[in-house]
Amino acid sequence: MQHRDDALHDVAGAHPRNMRPVVDDRCWARDVVSAVRCATALLGMLFLIDWAAGDLTWWRGVLWVVLAVLLFLVLLPARVRAGEGWLSCRRLVRTREVRTDLLVSVHCPDSVSRRLVLRDALGGRTELDPQVLLDNPALWHRLDEDARKSAASGTLRCGTTALRRVSEHIDRETALNVFRASGLR
The missing domain is CATH 1.10.287 (Helix Hairpins)
Known part of the structure:
Protein backbone atom coordinates (compact mmCIF):
# COMPACT_ATOMS: atom_id res chain seq x y z
CA MET A 1 0.00 0.00 0.00
CA GLN A 2 1.29 3.42 -0.95
CA HIS A 3 1.59 6.15 1.67
CA ARG A 4 -0.27 9.42 0.98
CA ASP A 5 2.95 11.48 0.84
CA ASP A 6 4.39 9.05 -1.71
CA ALA A 7 1.25 9.47 -3.79
CA LEU A 8 1.75 13.24 -3.67
CA HIS A 9 5.23 12.75 -5.14
CA ASP A 10 3.97 10.37 -7.84
CA VAL A 11 1.17 12.65 -9.03
CA ALA A 12 3.06 15.93 -9.14
CA GLY A 13 6.61 14.72 -9.59
CA ALA A 14 7.72 16.67 -6.54
CA HIS A 15 6.15 17.46 -3.22
CA PRO A 16 4.03 20.60 -3.69
CA ARG A 17 5.51 22.33 -0.63
CA ASN A 18 8.82 22.71 -2.45
CA MET A 19 7.38 24.72 -5.34
CA ARG A 20 6.40 28.20 -4.11
CA PRO A 21 6.14 30.25 -0.94
CA VAL A 22 3.55 29.35 1.65
CA VAL A 23 0.59 31.64 2.40
CA ASP A 24 -0.52 31.68 6.06
CA ASP A 25 -3.72 32.81 7.74
CA ARG A 26 -2.62 36.23 8.94
CA CYS A 27 -5.45 36.44 11.51
CA TRP A 28 -4.62 33.14 13.23
CA LEU A 76 -8.88 27.60 19.22
CA PRO A 77 -8.96 28.18 15.45
CA ALA A 78 -7.42 25.89 12.86
CA ARG A 79 -4.18 27.15 11.34
CA VAL A 80 -4.74 27.37 7.60
CA ARG A 81 -1.78 27.41 5.21
CA ALA A 82 -1.62 27.07 1.45
CA GLY A 83 0.92 26.79 -1.29
CA GLU A 84 0.81 25.96 -4.95
CA GLY A 85 -1.24 22.80 -5.21
CA TRP A 86 -2.03 22.24 -1.52
CA LEU A 87 -3.94 23.58 1.47
CA SER A 88 -3.62 22.41 5.06
CA CYS A 89 -5.64 22.96 8.22
CA ARG A 90 -3.77 22.22 11.44
CA ARG A 91 -5.90 21.66 14.48
CA LEU A 92 -4.76 20.79 17.98
CA VAL A 93 -4.05 17.12 17.36
CA ARG A 94 -4.05 16.63 13.61
CA THR A 95 -3.14 18.33 10.36
CA ARG A 96 -5.31 17.64 7.33
CA GLU A 97 -4.05 18.46 3.89
CA VAL A 98 -5.65 18.42 0.46
CA ARG A 99 -4.19 18.77 -2.98
CA THR A 100 -6.06 21.79 -4.32
CA ASP A 101 -4.86 21.12 -7.85
CA LEU A 102 -6.52 17.67 -7.64
CA LEU A 103 -9.81 18.66 -6.01
CA VAL A 104 -12.72 16.28 -6.54
CA SER A 105 -15.42 18.11 -4.58
CA VAL A 106 -16.04 21.31 -2.68
CA HIS A 107 -19.23 21.80 -0.72
CA CYS A 108 -20.79 23.75 2.12
CA PRO A 109 -22.84 21.37 4.28
CA ASP A 110 -26.14 22.69 5.59
CA SER A 111 -25.47 23.08 9.29
CA VAL A 112 -25.30 25.69 12.00
CA SER A 113 -21.59 26.33 11.47
CA ARG A 114 -20.43 27.56 8.08
CA ARG A 115 -17.82 25.20 6.71
CA LEU A 116 -16.21 24.62 3.36
CA VAL A 117 -15.34 20.94 2.87
CA LEU A 118 -12.59 20.15 0.35
CA ARG A 119 -11.82 16.64 -0.97
CA ASP A 120 -9.02 15.67 -3.33
CA ALA A 121 -8.42 12.77 -5.70
CA LEU A 122 -5.94 11.17 -3.27
CA GLY A 123 -8.50 10.82 -0.48
CA GLY A 124 -7.52 13.95 1.43
CA ARG A 125 -10.27 15.91 3.14
CA THR A 126 -10.28 19.10 5.14
CA GLU A 127 -12.76 21.64 6.44
CA LEU A 128 -12.27 25.34 6.89
CA ASP A 129 -14.32 28.39 7.75
CA PRO A 130 -14.96 30.54 4.65
CA GLN A 131 -14.28 33.59 6.86
CA VAL A 132 -10.59 32.60 6.80
CA LEU A 133 -10.64 33.02 3.02
CA LEU A 134 -12.45 36.35 3.35
CA ASP A 135 -9.88 37.64 5.85
CA ASN A 136 -6.93 36.39 3.78
CA PRO A 137 -7.15 37.32 0.09
CA ALA A 138 -3.85 35.54 -0.64
CA LEU A 139 -5.27 32.25 0.69
CA TRP A 140 -8.42 32.70 -1.38
CA HIS A 141 -6.39 33.50 -4.49
CA ARG A 142 -4.26 30.39 -3.98
CA LEU A 143 -7.32 28.14 -3.51
CA ASP A 144 -9.26 29.71 -6.38
CA GLU A 145 -6.36 29.40 -8.80
CA ASP A 146 -5.81 25.73 -7.97
CA ALA A 147 -9.55 24.97 -8.04
CA ARG A 148 -9.69 26.41 -11.55
CA LYS A 149 -6.86 24.05 -12.52
CA SER A 150 -8.84 21.15 -11.04
CA ALA A 151 -11.94 22.16 -12.97
CA ALA A 152 -9.96 22.55 -16.20
CA SER A 153 -8.35 19.13 -15.79
CA GLY A 154 -11.73 17.53 -15.07
CA THR A 155 -11.03 16.29 -11.53
CA LEU A 156 -13.39 18.79 -9.86
CA ARG A 157 -16.70 17.00 -10.37
CA CYS A 158 -18.87 18.93 -7.93
CA GLY A 159 -18.32 22.14 -6.12
CA THR A 160 -18.11 24.87 -8.70
CA THR A 161 -21.37 26.31 -7.37
CA ALA A 162 -20.02 26.38 -3.80
CA LEU A 163 -16.82 28.03 -4.97
CA ARG A 164 -18.79 30.57 -6.99
CA ARG A 165 -20.89 31.42 -3.89
CA VAL A 166 -17.75 31.87 -1.79
CA SER A 167 -16.22 33.98 -4.55
CA GLU A 168 -19.32 36.20 -4.76
CA HIS A 169 -19.37 36.61 -0.97
CA ILE A 170 -15.67 37.55 -0.93
CA ASP A 171 -16.14 40.00 -3.83
CA ARG A 172 -19.14 41.59 -2.08
CA GLU A 173 -17.29 41.98 1.24
CA THR A 174 -14.19 43.34 -0.50
CA ALA A 175 -16.27 45.94 -2.35
CA LEU A 176 -17.98 46.97 0.90
CA ASN A 177 -14.60 47.34 2.61
CA VAL A 178 -13.34 49.52 -0.26
CA PHE A 179 -16.45 51.70 0.01
CA ARG A 180 -16.03 52.00 3.78
CA ALA A 181 -12.35 52.90 3.44
CA SER A 182 -13.10 55.55 0.82
CA GLY A 183 -15.97 57.05 2.84
CA LEU A 184 -18.63 56.18 0.27
CA ARG A 185 -20.60 54.00 2.68
Whole structure:
Protein backbone atom coordinates (compact mmCIF):
# COMPACT_ATOMS: atom_id res chain seq x y z
CA MET A 1 0.00 0.00 0.00
CA GLN A 2 1.29 3.42 -0.95
CA HIS A 3 1.59 6.15 1.67
CA ARG A 4 -0.27 9.42 0.98
CA ASP A 5 2.95 11.48 0.84
CA ASP A 6 4.39 9.05 -1.71
CA ALA A 7 1.25 9.47 -3.79
CA LEU A 8 1.75 13.24 -3.67
CA HIS A 9 5.23 12.75 -5.14
CA ASP A 10 3.97 10.37 -7.84
CA VAL A 11 1.17 12.65 -9.03
CA ALA A 12 3.06 15.93 -9.14
CA GLY A 13 6.61 14.72 -9.59
CA ALA A 14 7.72 16.67 -6.54
CA HIS A 15 6.15 17.46 -3.22
CA PRO A 16 4.03 20.60 -3.69
CA ARG A 17 5.51 22.33 -0.63
CA ASN A 18 8.82 22.71 -2.45
CA MET A 19 7.38 24.72 -5.34
CA ARG A 20 6.40 28.20 -4.11
CA PRO A 21 6.14 30.25 -0.94
CA VAL A 22 3.55 29.35 1.65
CA VAL A 23 0.59 31.64 2.40
CA ASP A 24 -0.52 31.68 6.06
CA ASP A 25 -3.72 32.81 7.74
CA ARG A 26 -2.62 36.23 8.94
CA CYS A 27 -5.45 36.44 11.51
CA TRP A 28 -4.62 33.14 13.23
CA ALA A 29 -2.42 34.62 15.99
CA ARG A 30 -5.05 37.28 16.77
CA ASP A 31 -7.72 34.58 17.01
CA VAL A 32 -5.56 32.50 19.37
CA VAL A 33 -5.04 35.55 21.60
CA SER A 34 -8.80 36.13 21.56
CA ALA A 35 -9.41 32.49 22.61
CA VAL A 36 -6.91 32.89 25.47
CA ARG A 37 -8.60 36.11 26.60
CA CYS A 38 -12.06 34.50 26.61
CA ALA A 39 -10.86 31.49 28.57
CA THR A 40 -8.97 33.69 31.03
CA ALA A 41 -11.98 35.98 31.50
CA LEU A 42 -14.22 32.98 32.21
CA LEU A 43 -11.70 31.59 34.70
CA GLY A 44 -11.36 34.95 36.42
CA MET A 45 -15.12 35.40 36.72
CA LEU A 46 -15.64 31.88 38.07
CA PHE A 47 -12.89 32.34 40.66
CA LEU A 48 -14.22 35.77 41.64
CA ILE A 49 -17.80 34.52 42.03
CA ASP A 50 -16.69 31.53 44.11
CA TRP A 51 -14.37 33.67 46.23
CA ALA A 52 -17.09 36.30 46.83
CA ALA A 53 -19.56 33.57 47.82
CA GLY A 54 -16.99 31.96 50.09
CA ASP A 55 -17.24 28.64 48.21
CA LEU A 56 -13.79 28.54 46.60
CA THR A 57 -12.10 25.23 47.34
CA TRP A 58 -9.17 23.50 45.66
CA TRP A 59 -11.37 20.99 43.83
CA ARG A 60 -13.70 23.74 42.55
CA GLY A 61 -10.64 25.68 41.43
CA VAL A 62 -9.45 22.66 39.45
CA LEU A 63 -12.92 22.30 37.95
CA TRP A 64 -12.92 25.96 36.85
CA VAL A 65 -9.44 25.60 35.32
CA VAL A 66 -10.58 22.51 33.39
CA LEU A 67 -13.67 24.39 32.19
CA ALA A 68 -11.54 27.33 31.02
CA VAL A 69 -9.15 24.99 29.19
CA LEU A 70 -12.08 23.31 27.47
CA LEU A 71 -13.40 26.69 26.36
CA PHE A 72 -9.97 27.56 24.98
CA LEU A 73 -9.83 24.28 23.04
CA VAL A 74 -13.27 24.91 21.57
CA LEU A 75 -12.36 28.45 20.53
CA LEU A 76 -8.88 27.60 19.22
CA PRO A 77 -8.96 28.18 15.45
CA ALA A 78 -7.42 25.89 12.86
CA ARG A 79 -4.18 27.15 11.34
CA VAL A 80 -4.74 27.37 7.60
CA ARG A 81 -1.78 27.41 5.21
CA ALA A 82 -1.62 27.07 1.45
CA GLY A 83 0.92 26.79 -1.29
CA GLU A 84 0.81 25.96 -4.95
CA GLY A 85 -1.24 22.80 -5.21
CA TRP A 86 -2.03 22.24 -1.52
CA LEU A 87 -3.94 23.58 1.47
CA SER A 88 -3.62 22.41 5.06
CA CYS A 89 -5.64 22.96 8.22
CA ARG A 90 -3.77 22.22 11.44
CA ARG A 91 -5.90 21.66 14.48
CA LEU A 92 -4.76 20.79 17.98
CA VAL A 93 -4.05 17.12 17.36
CA ARG A 94 -4.05 16.63 13.61
CA THR A 95 -3.14 18.33 10.36
CA ARG A 96 -5.31 17.64 7.33
CA GLU A 97 -4.05 18.46 3.89
CA VAL A 98 -5.65 18.42 0.46
CA ARG A 99 -4.19 18.77 -2.98
CA THR A 100 -6.06 21.79 -4.32
CA ASP A 101 -4.86 21.12 -7.85
CA LEU A 102 -6.52 17.67 -7.64
CA LEU A 103 -9.81 18.66 -6.01
CA VAL A 104 -12.72 16.28 -6.54
CA SER A 105 -15.42 18.11 -4.58
CA VAL A 106 -16.04 21.31 -2.68
CA HIS A 107 -19.23 21.80 -0.72
CA CYS A 108 -20.79 23.75 2.12
CA PRO A 109 -22.84 21.37 4.28
CA ASP A 110 -26.14 22.69 5.59
CA SER A 111 -25.47 23.08 9.29
CA VAL A 112 -25.30 25.69 12.00
CA SER A 113 -21.59 26.33 11.47
CA ARG A 114 -20.43 27.56 8.08
CA ARG A 115 -17.82 25.20 6.71
CA LEU A 116 -16.21 24.62 3.36
CA VAL A 117 -15.34 20.94 2.87
CA LEU A 118 -12.59 20.15 0.35
CA ARG A 119 -11.82 16.64 -0.97
CA ASP A 120 -9.02 15.67 -3.33
CA ALA A 121 -8.42 12.77 -5.70
CA LEU A 122 -5.94 11.17 -3.27
CA GLY A 123 -8.50 10.82 -0.48
CA GLY A 124 -7.52 13.95 1.43
CA ARG A 125 -10.27 15.91 3.14
CA THR A 126 -10.28 19.10 5.14
CA GLU A 127 -12.76 21.64 6.44
CA LEU A 128 -12.27 25.34 6.89
CA ASP A 129 -14.32 28.39 7.75
CA PRO A 130 -14.96 30.54 4.65
CA GLN A 131 -14.28 33.59 6.86
CA VAL A 132 -10.59 32.60 6.80
CA LEU A 133 -10.64 33.02 3.02
CA LEU A 134 -12.45 36.35 3.35
CA ASP A 135 -9.88 37.64 5.85
CA ASN A 136 -6.93 36.39 3.78
CA PRO A 137 -7.15 37.32 0.09
CA ALA A 138 -3.85 35.54 -0.64
CA LEU A 139 -5.27 32.25 0.69
CA TRP A 140 -8.42 32.70 -1.38
CA HIS A 141 -6.39 33.50 -4.49
CA ARG A 142 -4.26 30.39 -3.98
CA LEU A 143 -7.32 28.14 -3.51
CA ASP A 144 -9.26 29.71 -6.38
CA GLU A 145 -6.36 29.40 -8.80
CA ASP A 146 -5.81 25.73 -7.97
CA ALA A 147 -9.55 24.97 -8.04
CA ARG A 148 -9.69 26.41 -11.55
CA LYS A 149 -6.86 24.05 -12.52
CA SER A 150 -8.84 21.15 -11.04
CA ALA A 151 -11.94 22.16 -12.97
CA ALA A 152 -9.96 22.55 -16.20
CA SER A 153 -8.35 19.13 -15.79
CA GLY A 154 -11.73 17.53 -15.07
CA THR A 155 -11.03 16.29 -11.53
CA LEU A 156 -13.39 18.79 -9.86
CA ARG A 157 -16.70 17.00 -10.37
CA CYS A 158 -18.87 18.93 -7.93
CA GLY A 159 -18.32 22.14 -6.12
CA THR A 160 -18.11 24.87 -8.70
CA THR A 161 -21.37 26.31 -7.37
CA ALA A 162 -20.02 26.38 -3.80
CA LEU A 163 -16.82 28.03 -4.97
CA ARG A 164 -18.79 30.57 -6.99
CA ARG A 165 -20.89 31.42 -3.89
CA VAL A 166 -17.75 31.87 -1.79
CA SER A 167 -16.22 33.98 -4.55
CA GLU A 168 -19.32 36.20 -4.76
CA HIS A 169 -19.37 36.61 -0.97
CA ILE A 170 -15.67 37.55 -0.93
CA ASP A 171 -16.14 40.00 -3.83
CA ARG A 172 -19.14 41.59 -2.08
CA GLU A 173 -17.29 41.98 1.24
CA THR A 174 -14.19 43.34 -0.50
CA ALA A 175 -16.27 45.94 -2.35
CA LEU A 176 -17.98 46.97 0.90
CA ASN A 177 -14.60 47.34 2.61
CA VAL A 178 -13.34 49.52 -0.26
CA PHE A 179 -16.45 51.70 0.01
CA ARG A 180 -16.03 52.00 3.78
CA ALA A 181 -12.35 52.90 3.44
CA SER A 182 -13.10 55.55 0.82
CA GLY A 183 -15.97 57.05 2.84
CA LEU A 184 -18.63 56.18 0.27
CA ARG A 185 -20.60 54.00 2.68
